[in-house]
Amino acid sequence: MANLVAPKVQQQAVSVTRKMSASLPGLRDIAAQRGLKVHHLGAGYPHPEVTDPRGFLQHQQAYFDHLREREGLNDPDVLPEYLREAYSYTDTLGPISARQTFANVYGRDWDLTLDPEKLIPTVGASGGINLICSIFEHPGQPVAYITDAPTYAGFTARVALCQYASIFSVEMDGEGPLPDGMRAQIRAAREQGFFVPFYYTVPDGHNPGGFSFSQKRREAVLQVAREEGILIVEDAPYLYINFAQPEDRAKPFFSMAPDQTVHLFTGSKIGFPGPRVGFLYSEAELEIAEGEKVPLSELALVESSSELLFHSPGALRGFEALLHEQIGDDFVERDSIWALAEDKLVVYRENRQILLDVLEKELGSYRDYFSWTIPGGGFFTVFSFLNNSRGSTVRTDDAMIENMVMEHGLVVIPMYDFYPKDARERDPGAGMNQLRLSFCFSESAGQQRRDDMREAVEAFCHAAKALVGIT
Ligand SMILES: Cc1ncc(COP(=O)(O)O)c(C=O)c1O
Incomplete structure (x- = not known):
């Protein structure tokens, strides 16, 4: 077979988020072998509890049937x-x-x-x-x-x-x-x-x-x-x-x-x-x-x-x-997308509150060691390890991230890769003390989801305290 030559093509670096999702099955196996539960605070995916497509597919079919009727078609052989x-x-x-x-x-x-x-x-x-x-x-x-x-x-x-x-x-x-x-x-x-x-x-x-x-x-x-x-x-x-x-x-x-x-x-x-x-x-x-x-x-x-x-x-x-609501046999345009979002928000609001409550409860009295953002929207908080009186600085590099999985079953995303090249040139330490914690995804639903979320954040707080030497 002839060799294909593409001298101008460059291999692009793979982002940390993609690397993490690719390595997750392997890490999950290792965590399982060590008897650890995997705690998801990494993935930025919508929660499975609010992305079950079955209800939507029924709604879509009913809407399409309605369009067919509106076309005045009764003959099933005629293509709408x-x-x-x-x-x-x-x-x-x-x-x-x-x-x-x-x-x-x-x-x-x-x-x-x-x-x-x-x-x-x-x-x-x-x-x-x-x-x-x-x-x-x-x-x-x-x-x-x-x-x-x-x-x-x-x-x-x-x-x-x-x-x-x-x-x-x-x-x-x-x-x-x-x-x-x-x-x-x-x-x-x-x-x-x-x-x-x-x-x-x-x-x-x-x-x-x-x-x-x-x-x-x-x-x-x-x-x-x-x-x-x-x-x-x-x-x-x-x-x-x-x-x-x-x-x-x-x-x-x-x-x-x-x-x-x-x-x-x-x-x-x-x-x-x-x-x-x-x-x-x-x-x-x-x-x-x-x-x-x-x-x-x-x-x-x-x-x-x-x-x-x-x-x-x-x-x-x-x-x-x-974008349509079914009212009786009829379909009417929704007034707003907010009502649709509300179905999803129930889960994200709860998860976010659990995350913030547990962080506050476990780490609230160690404000000189840690800080975290309060998400007004979206799926994430940024967690920072601060320079503290003991002078210890936690580096959130790849080795630390791997260790979080191996030792604690915690999947978290380091922030450094999200800083563009010029920002890291200005400040080589950019993001090197930060993690992105997500509260959008877990593999469970309902009460189990809430329990898993709480457990994940508790495990994270435990690990964070251990890293800075708080016992
Ligand atoms: C800021 C931002 N932009 C774009 C996307 C990708 O979205 P889409 O599925 O619409 O391509 C995401 C997904 O997580 C995102 O967080």
Whole structure:
């Protein structure tokens, strides 16, 4: 067989989260051999208790039957239009009914009139990240993306695929990215000859930051973006996995400034990850060659038509079903997505409370040793080992992570890999004293889930105290 030669191809580094999930079965065996129970505080997956698709499949079938009746079809040999469409080629925008329904419901939730012609279907939020990067990447033109330190691993992984793309990262405090730092990074990138199209972030339930940005900080960030002329790419998987009271919730960027924002919606967390439903939405206009202005949504559409051609129409119609409620024999468009999210929130709210209660109970009196973020949304808290009076510093490196599994059956994720390269160059210790603890996933349901969650956090606290020498 001939050798294939690809001299320009580079092997990309595998992220810590992927390494962990790949090594989990082996670690699980080792833990079992040692008689340890595996405690899940690592995986960022939706909980199996709220992702059983059977109820959804029944609902979807009933909705499709309703569409068939609406078409006035009684003859079972006649193919209904919705079914023909679900398995056919569509144009890149996909079925208008799915986009129109989503525009209505999402628009009501966020006080915005969404134009369904600007809703570009994507393969989850991951597809949205890919799409927005692709628009700005052209061979030979160096491009710099601004993002947080730390940032979502899927974003850094996507950026690494383009040899012309670099990340300029911005440090965060408890409210969000530092606006002055952001402005300085945009300017530094430009001075070095990079084109700077956007700032990428996850303002609600930051992954992996474990907190939500304050309203004030969002406004400051928006002002920097406006003054410097860059877009904000708002990745919003946890917008509805929100633990704040309605009156305390900060506004997503796209409801504050749809012309400055590229909003990435995904159905993965409020529905199911499997159907890969997502939308990119923006009302931004870009100046392109010769001063011509074009809507970003048109550029995204052209890019997507060559990348994807079209999203699964069946999956989009299924999502449309999810956005309808059955009332008697009829189906009516939901008023809001919040009610859908509530089914999921019951589990995440409980798990989060158990995590925070146990951390407080076990470690609350050792505040000079440990700190942790309070997640306003999402699936994670960041746990930090602090420099303490005994001078001992815990390093959360790969050896420590492996030891947590081998000695305690604890699966946790180190933070260092979430810091972009430039952040680690600025501070080689970035993330080296931090862990990402997740409260979204376990293998059990109901009371057993609650018990497992409590046990996992207790085991973690026990291990953390042992690591710093508290007995
Ligand atoms: C911040 C963030 N963006 C994107 C994704 C991927 O989502 P999707 O399933 O929609 O591709 C995740 C998943 O965990 C995430 O946390």
